[in-house]
Amino acid sequence: MKTAIEKLFSVQLEKIADSSLRSKVVEVWAGAARQGGWTSDQLTQIPFTLLTETNGVNLIQHTVAVTEGAVGLAKAIEAACTPPFRVNFDWLVAGGLLHDVGKLLEIEFAEGGYRKSYNGKCARHPISGAILAAKADLPEEIVNIIACHASEGDGRPQRVETVLVHQADFATFNPMVMLSKGLLII
DSSP, rough: OOHHHHHHHHHHHTOOOOOHHHHHHHHHHHHHHHTTTTTTTGTTTTTOOOOOOOOOBHHHHHHHHHHHHHHHHHHHHHOOOOOOSOOOOOHHHHHHTTTTHHHHEEEEEETTTEOOOOOHHHHHHHHHHHHHHHHTTHHHHHHHHHHHHSGGTTSOOOOOHHHHHHHHHHHHHHHHHHHHTOOOOO
């Protein structure tokens, strides 16, 4: 499973300078896949959300888009001005890659379709993902990115990396919702 994860996220993983952190990101994904009962072949089939039509965008593609989007936002900010904060790019990439890892526990395939699992009914993916990251001894800053990237983070203290991952996440999610409601101007 680790080899499959490394291949799926090879470009993004190369951006993490800290080899220990890079390894932990892969371990968390592989462990979550095992715990959720997924095979490496199934990873590219999981929809990135159950809340709206995904138009074929899977969890892996979404994860790559969010990670690259967050990095792009950070680089654009740094290129345009001298922000009063410092972006830790290792944490940003690791957090982007792990922001939805809890979906491997939140979603299951049963009766010919994807649905929310019992685990997912008990704890949404930001919570289960944060628990997975904490158990893997990832830095608290990365746990913050995972735990607070969605509504669970509303009004909570957040790292700048969390804000960037949140914005990139909703930049990929909101257009799908709007499209399904006929509100996206194309």
